[in-house]
Amino acid sequence: MKIIGLGxxxxxxxxxxxxxxxxxNWICDVQGxxxxxxxxxxxxxxxxxxxxxxxxxFNVRGNDYRLEVQVxxxxxxxxVKWIGTHAQYDRR
Numbered sequence: 001m002k003i004i005g006l007g008x009x010x011x012x013x014x015x016x017x018x019x020x021x022x023x024x025n026w027i028c029d030v031q032g033x034x035x036x037x038x039x040x041x042x043x044x045x046x047x048x049x050x051x052x053x054x055x056x057x058f059n060v061r062g063n064d065y066r067l068e069v070q071v072x073x074x075x076x077x078x079x080v081k082w083i084g085t086h087a088q089y090d091r092r
Contacts, residue, residue, distance in 0.1 A: 026060075055068060
């Protein structure tokens, strides 16, 4: 999968160093994956939540943070939409 929006993740890691390992692992995992459906994501990330328009919410570091992406399965692209704390996510 190709990831669009890596700059958003790198900027977030610069402010939240405790997420570095999780995000680096997630990036490697996604880039090495070939997701064709939500089931592929769910097998690897059982706590992921799925919203309309192929939006996926990942719980980062045991749900301290949330990562929102949009997945285009047909073109194998994952677009980073937002990342922040769980509290920030709840206020959105």
